[in-house]
Amino acid sequence: MDSLITAAARALATGDPLGALNRVALRGDAPALALRGIAMAQLGDFVRAKALLRSAARAFGPKEAVARARCVVAEAEIALVSRDLGWPAKALDAARATLAKHGDQVNAAHARYLEIRRLLLIGRLDEAEHMLAELAPAPTPPASRVVHELIVAGIAMRRLQAKKALAALARAERAARHAGIAALTAEVESASLVLNTPAARLMARGEQRLILLKEVEALLASRTLVVDACRHLVCDAGTLVSLARRPVLFTLASALGEAWPADVPRDTLIARAFRAKHADESHRARLRVEIGRLRAVLRTVAEVNATKRGFTLVPRRADEVVVLARPVDEKHAAVLAVLADGESWASSALALALGASQRTVQRALDSLMAAGKVQSFGRGRARRWMTPPVPGFTTTLLLPTPLPSD
Structure with missing residues (x-):
C-alpha cells in the first residue's frame, strides 16, 4: 500500500474525510475508490458513496477477498445509517466470515456490530443481546468500544434499565475521548440526553x-x-x-x-x-x-x-x-419515535421497525405530513421521511418492544 493510501486511511480512521479526499480524490485505483466511498459516506453523500464502494469491490482482483469484504461491510454501514433495513444481511454475514477467516478481527467485529445495531432498530432485543454477549470489546480499538457501549446503552434504555444505560454511556464517553473523534463524542452526548429528558x-x-x-x-x-x-x-x-x-x-x-x-x-x-x-x-x-x-x-x-x-x-x-x-399525546407517536433519531427512513423500513404493514405506516405518514409533523423527499421507492426530534422528550417508551404474550 502506497503512502497516500495509508495517509488517507489514517485520516478516515480519525474522522477527517476531507483530509482523506485531498489525498485520493483524483485516483481511480481500487483502494482509492474504496477510501473515497468511505469519505463520501462520512460526508453524508450516501448515493455517491455506495457507487464508489461497488466500483471498488469490482476493481479488486479475485485474490483480494479481504478488500472486497471490507467494501461490503462499508456498504452495509451506509445501508444502516440510511435506514435501508432491507439490505441483504447474508452478504454482510459472508463478508464477516471472510474477514474473520483472514485474521481481520477488527473489521469482523465491526460487521457484527452492524448486525446487532440493525436488530436493535427493529426491536429484536433478545437476539441483539445474545450477539453482543459473544463480542469482547477489550481487544478492539477505542472507536469500536464506543459502538459496543452505545449498543449496551441502547438495549438497556429499551428495557427501561436506566442505571445500566448510564454506566454504559460513561464507558462510551471515556472511549470516545480516547478515540479523539468528534462525531463519536457527539453521538455519545446525544444518547446521554435521553436519560435527562422526560420519558x-x-x-x-x-x-x-x-x-x-x-x-x-x-x-x-x-x-x-x-x-x-x-x-x-x-x-x-x-x-x-x-x-x-x-x-x-x-x-x-x-x-x-x-x-x-x-x-x-x-x-x-x-x-x-x-x-x-x-x-x-x-x-x-x-x-x-x-x-x-x-x-x-x-x-x-x-x-x-x-x-x-x-x-x-x-x-x-x-x-x-x-x-x-406517553410523554406526548399523539395518535402516531410510535412513528414519530422512530423518526426522532434524525435519520431519513423509507416507509418499508418504518414498517419493519414497527412490526406493522407498509400501508398502515404510509397512512400514518400521510396524516403526520398533513399536520406538518414530518416531511418527505424523493419519489417512488427513493422517497424518504424524516422529522427533527420531539423537543424536550425522550422516545424510549414509544419504541416497539417485544412483550410477553397474553
Missing part, C-alpha cells in the same frame, strides 16, 4: 407529571401497580400482564387506574371502551362480559370490584396504583 407522564389520584427514565425504572421496581399505557402492560413488582392484544381490556384497566382509589361509573367505562355516546342495555351486558375477562386476566395482581355506580380496581399486593402514559 413518560405519571398519572395518579387525578394529577399528572412528567418523569425521567430512571424514575420509570424505580417505579416499576416499587410496590406500585402500574398500568403502562406506553407498552400496554399491567405491572406489579416484576409481574407483567400483557394486554397488547386486548385493547378493550386495556382501556378498561387504564380508566380504572386513572380513577384509583375511586370507582368509575359504568357509563364512563362504556363510553371509553366501546366509544358509545348513549349506553343501552346491550352495552351494559357487554361491559359485564369484558369486566369478567379483565378480572380473569388481572387475577394475579389485582381485583376488579363492583360498586353501586360502577367498578373499582383493588391491588392485591401494591400500595398504590398509577398510570404511565
